[in-house]
Every structure is written in structure tokens, then in C-alpha cells.
Amino acid sequence: MFIKPAKKIITSFLFLAVSTFWISAQEPDRNVEQRLKDFFTNFETSYANIGKCRLDRYELNHSKKTLHVYANANFGYQPFTPENTEAIYRLLKQSLPGPVNYYDITIYADGKPIEELIPNILQKKQDKSRLWQRIDYKGAPWIQNMSRPYLASKGLEGRHIALWQSHGKYYKNNKGSWEWQRPRLFCTTEDLFTQSFVVPYIIPMLENAGAVVYTPRERDRQRNEVIVDNNTVTGKSIYLEEKKPERKMENFSFARIRPKTFCLYRRTESFPGRHGTLRRNGKKA
DSSP states (O other): OOHHHHHHHHHHHHHHHHHHHHHHHHHHHHHHHHHHHHHHHTOOOSSOOOOOOOEEEEEEETTTTEEEEEEOGGGGGSOOOHHHHHHHHHHHHHHSOTTGGGSEEEEEETTEEGGGGSOGGGOSSOOGGGSOOSOOOOSSOSSOOTTOOOOOTTTTTTOEEEOOOOOOEEEETTTTEEEESSOOBTTBOHHHHHHHHIIIIIHHHHHHTTOEEEOSSOOOOOSOOOOOOSSOOOTTOOOOOSSOOSEEEEEEEOOOSSTTSOOOOOTTSOOGGGSEEEEEOSOOO
């Protein structure tokens, strides 16, 4: 008659022991979470004003002895160097309880370990996968200044550089006028100021060193423009070929759909770069 109560007592004791063990096992994890939250909430840096930092989430694995800590985007706004990255890891480990502070800890910002956010030039051992490789162009330059009396054999001869000097004007529908894309600042705009030294100084300097420079903005300051197009011939101009090209590509170039009217492309119309043809001299390379 005493067997059933004994079973109940043993079952209750086991349940109490398991519950106590589960609660004691969860207590260190709560402590770790609170320490991580406090660390990022109180984090400040003298390198930059990055705003408020916080803990997004963390992954703690006791069996593998690893801790992955994910901070918010603000934490990644600071410049990372080998010195401050090492200091961040050291301070975080000092704030964590044992034995977690001896685990393999990785801090993430913007989805990447913060040690990977250190510029390659500051790394003690540079990552070759982050370096430019095989950028040397083999072959004749796309264009060549035949009037230049020298070759820059030790300079940028044969190098091809794409250079963007800010933006330009765009048509603002609500105002019905062309406007600069960037705001006025110190009596100028980025659209004008950058153009003022890139076109007359930087581009010629690169070209004098042998480089072939391409820019999406017009570099010629004159107001007159001549467009030669085999697809659009008006009454005031003609297109004439003295020698037939050896190759002709159809539907592979830009063309105006309505050349006699204001050219307005609607969304229902196909891409204008497919309406024209391309005339090309020379055999295919």
C-alpha cells in the first residue's frame, strides 16, 4: 500500500531535479544575453558618430563552444582597424561571464565579421581575393592620339579608365524644367564643381600619361553638336558611305522612333537601343 506514494515521491523528485537543472542551465544564457545587450547599448567610439548601437541577436553553442554576436547596422558605421577590432573583442570578452568568455567569439556587423571590414591595406596579411587581379588589357588601345609625339612607356600607356565626374541635369516633371541633380552648397553644386576640375585637369593629365579615358558626361564645352546616324536622315543632312562596310549588324543600335517629331518613348514601346542598325567597318576580331 506504500508503493504508489513512493512512486509519486520519486517521480516528483525527478521532475523537480530536471526542472532545477533546466532553470540553472538557462540562467547563464540569460546572463550572457543581458551582458551583450549592455555592451552594445553602452558602446561608444571616438572615431565617428555612429548613433545608438544595439544587439540584434546572438547564437550560443555550448557543445561547440562558439558565440556568434550580431550587432545592428549602426555598429558597422565605424571605421574598423586591426587595433580597434582587437580592442572590441577584448572588451566584449571581459564583459562576458565564464566560461563563455573563453569561447570562440565572432562579432558581425552588416552580416560580416568585423575583422573582414578592415580595409585590405591595413590588414597584417592582405587578402588576395580582395585585390584587383588580371586587369592588364592585352591588345591595341581602343583609341590612340596620333598627334602625341611620345609614348608613355612607364606611365599609363594602353590603360583604359572610366571616369565619372558627378551627375548632370535632369528634367523635373513637376517644375517643367531641367534641374541640377545635387543641391546648392557654397554657391555651387556637385554637378558643376566636380566637372570644373575633372574635365580641364584630371582627364588631360591621365591622357598625357598614356591612358584612354572614357566619361559618360560630355567633356566638350562647345554648344554645337553633330550626330551622324545612318537610320535618321533629315532634309538638312545626308548619310553617305564611300565604301560598303564588310559587316552589318541589324537591330543592335539606338534609333529615334519618330525622327520628325519630339522623340518620346512610352513604356509600352520596346527598348530604343534595338530600333536602329549598326554600321561597322572592318572584319570581326
